[in-house]
Amino acid sequence: MTVWRRRLCGGFLALLLLPFFPGAPAQAALHIDITKGTITPLPIAIPPFLGANGPSQMGQDIARVVADDLESSGLFKPLDPRSFIETLKAPDARPQFGDWREINAQALVVGAVGRNPDGSFTAQFRLWDVLAQQQLAGYSYSSAAQNWRRIGHIIADAVYERLTGEQGYFDTHIAYVSEAGALRHRIKRLAIMDYDGANNRFLTGGRSLVMTPSFSPVKQELAYVSFASGIAQVYLLDLDNGRRQRVAGLAGMTFAPRFSPHGGRLLLSEAKGGITNIFSLDLNSGSIHRITADDAIDTSPSFSPDGSQIVFNSDRGGSPQLYVMGADGSGVTRISFGSGKYGDPVWSPRGDEIAFTKITGGSFYVGVMHPDGSGERLIAQGYQVEAPSWAPNGRVLVYFSQTPANASGRGFSSRLYSIDLTGYNKREVLTPGDATDPAWSPLLH
């Protein structure tokens, strides 16, 4: 998909700024500090985007996507359009800020959509600081009409980024394993959807057991485990052309794939003779390097964002714990020391945290700790919560949570949830059926 973006400036910005400069009161810049756990959501007004001749269905739909995205972050409170006083008539006109102050809006998004002669459409928006009466951002995007939801996500990312100072995460996908059928013989299909659950589609047919998808950071590609050959083996799936191939080099049972930060290498585990070690596959040359060499279980490797270190799961000390080592396997250091068993470590894209699954006292937890093992915090608990994956900004995680089945299999459900790394703002990510093993994509734009 091609999205054209240009900054809205030119004459418009200059014209607007001039009248307000001399007399504008000194205002603290509108900013949300998202490092705190709980914050009061920022009231924001997002009227339906205007069409060329007044109201527009697409304009209304895009505004809804923007509002839903911002609301889902827990940082924004989109105001009810029925409370709006000013009826906007032209996207480039200066808003009546008093009318927006009156309903306690602190930020205002004014947008418009229009059809282009070639059938594509253009959406533009301006983000206003209502109290300071200043434009904070303004962009215009053009794309094919079917991409209207993505344009909404891109606009929401721009608003989020301008007001929080952090990278957005709305224009993203989540890949996961869709589950159906009897619990003892689950039918599992690889699926992918927008981060908000829209546009769900299945990537595999369900004939073979599949597990643990993981996104390439640089192209539309997934690594995952399939039993297509009869045993667990790692495959790559090109999302653009649907082509899949088993990774070469390791003939036996392979699993737990994860890409390097620049996408050139794939870390994975191989089980051979009851021993599981970690290997690095160069995706260009096909050469394989062994990273660990002991007689324990070493699995679930995940690179640090700078590629210099790997966190992994090992039972070399007697029970499954988390360890960090250099990218070449040197300097192995245990970092988890709490009670219970640890697994599924995933290094945050920001580098400052490692998310993990923990099993202790008959319960599952998702937690985070610093790469040196300090500051462990458990942020989700449940009968079975597992497999965290980071949003590209390293602020939000997605994981799956299951409810128990009784002996006849009733009562079971498996759902995806997103949660702030602070442990707040837990929300279900809607999937058409049972879901496990979520993987959050990089930003698509």
Added chain:
Amino acid sequence: MKGKIIALAASALALAACAGPPPAAAPGAPYGPGPARAAGAIVPGSEADLRATAGDRVYFAFDRSDVSPAAQQILARQAAWLKHYRHVAVRIEGHCDKRGTRAYNLALGARRAHAAKSVLVAAGIPPSRIATISYGKDRPIVLGNTERDFALNRVAITRVR
């Protein structure tokens, strides 16, 4: 032929006796004309035959893959059965209870399957006749959440290929 089979069974039992007390729920007399066979339901050399005469599965402790004395006995009987049915190849499936991550349990299931295979190989079965596979926690034998349910899922099952 039948005499040979019984002799084999006796040696398997002797092995088992060395390994410790027989399990409480030991299968019926190996290779004998049990009720099922009398009814004609079990084909000699089949997976059902293996299950009825030797026991097709061995259990493991939580997060462990050591072969217990009881498991040693069952595997000794499997080895005897495999020596008798020389044309039969098997696949050992490693399984885990749900109290582990998906990747770790795949590895643990592989280790359990390998542990069972090693006992068969040590008893003289050629490794080429024994494939292994791990399902981790993804193909549970039983549902439910009691300790007993979990124990039944910590298993290596020998299946005829």
